[in-house]
Amino acid sequence: AQSVTQLDSQVPVFEEAPVELRCNYSSSVSVYLFWYVQYPNQGLQLLLKYLSGSTLVESINGFEAEFNKSQTSFHLRKPSVHISDTAEYFCAVTYAGNTPLVFGKGTRLSVIA
Amino acid sequence: EAGVAQSPRYKIIEKRQSVAFWCNPISGHATLYWYQQILGQGPKLLIQFQNNGVVDDSQLPKDRFSAERLKGVDSTLKIQPAKLEDSAVYLCASSTRTGLSPLHFGNGTRLTVT
Numbered sequence: 420a421q422s423v424t425q426l427d428s429q430v431p432v433f434e435e436a437p438v439e440l441r442c443n444y445s446s447s448v449s450v451y452l453f454w455y456v457q458y459p460n461q462g463l464q465l466l467l468k469y470l471s472g473s474t475l476v477e478s479i480n481g482f483e484a485e486f487n488k489s490q491t492s493f494h495l496r497k498p499s500v501h502i503s504d505t506a507e508y509f510c511a512v513t514y515a516g517n518t519p520l521v522f523g524k525g526t527r528l529s530v531i532a
Numbered sequence: 533e534a535g536v537a538q539s540p541r542y543k544i545i546e547k548r549q550s551v552a553f554w555c556n557p558i559s560g561h562a563t564l565y566w567y568q569q570i571l572g573q574g575p576k577l578l579i580q581f582q583n584n585g586v587v588d589d590s591q592l593p594k595d596r597f598s599a600e601r602l603k604g605v606d607s608t609l610k611i612q613p614a615k616l617e618d619s620a621v622y623l624c625a626s627s628t629r630t631g632l633s634p635l636h637f638g639n640g641t642r643l644t645v646t
Contacts, residue, residue, distance in 0.1 A: 428572075451632055462536070462637035463575070463623070470632055509574055513632070519588055520635065522574030 421445055423512050425523035432500055433531050440495040440526045442484075442510030452493040453511040453520070454484055463509065469493060480504075505530045534558065536638035538624050544644045550612035553641045557605070557626030563587075564601055565635065566609050567623040575623055581607065582629075614645045 426441040444450060454466040467478040474486040484495045493510060510523040537556040545551050557564050562583050567575035578597065580587040583604040592599070596615070601607040611618055621640040627633040 423574075425574075453634075455635075455637075460639070462639045463625075463635075464637065465634040468632075468634070511574075519577045519580060522576070524572065524574045 421447065421512055421514050421518065421521050423510050423521055423523035425510055425526050427526050428524065429527045429529065431529045431531060434502055435499045437498050438496065438500050438504075438528065440508050440510075440528065442493045442495065442523060444491055444493065444510075444512045446491050447514045449515045451513050452484075452486060453513075454478075454482070454493075454495050455509045455511060455522075457507045457509065457525075459506070466495075466508070500528070500530050502530050502532060504528060536624055536626055536636050538622075538638035538641055540641055541639065542642045542644075544646065545614055547616055547645050548613040550610065551614055551643060552611075553609045553622050553624075553643075555607045555609070555624030555638060557607070557624070558636055561626035561628055561636070562604070563627045563629055563633070564607050565623075565625040565627075566599055566607070567625065569621045569623055569640070571620070578609070611643075614643075616645050619643055619645045 422445045424443045432438045452469045455463045456466045457463045467476050469486045477483045482497045507525045507527045509525045511520045513520050564581045566578040569575045578592045579589040579599045581601040584601045599609045623640045625635040625637045
């Protein structure tokens, strides 16, 4: 069965410091990976996705994630975080594009001034 | 475009009572999902509709949960009777089609069963 593991439930980090939120998935031939973000009192929204092509994908607000097939990982990174990045981040996977999206348990990123 | 609308935002009921949640997806989105998010966990799919037909309801506890999407637009999710373990946030999402289309989520309904 497909599964997603987010290794850290909470990540506190100081403003302007780098951050990495880890995500591992159960291996499969065809896998499509997503990061969703949930800001306080808001619904989940798509941050970025890997479908095919370049293994490094970027979001409009400075986050990036790299698809690593050998490590079965899709870690999310940002070189310098802002207070406004405080949110819960969910990694999600679908296999072959026609199975339901499966979410990890989420990582709560807290940016400290 | 208007987002996915859900109501109510909060609901508190006693166990064994019934409750219903409503969702209005983004106009033109054929696919609608209901997810359950228990505190400390990621969203778990309950049911997926394509227009007004059910695509996947394998994780829906059918002895107490039901959902419908009449006319392929709005949807309601019902719990009857509720149990303590049903306390969660119920999320509705929609997308243009199944597969790799991004999901657009509503703000959810927070249900507390006492």
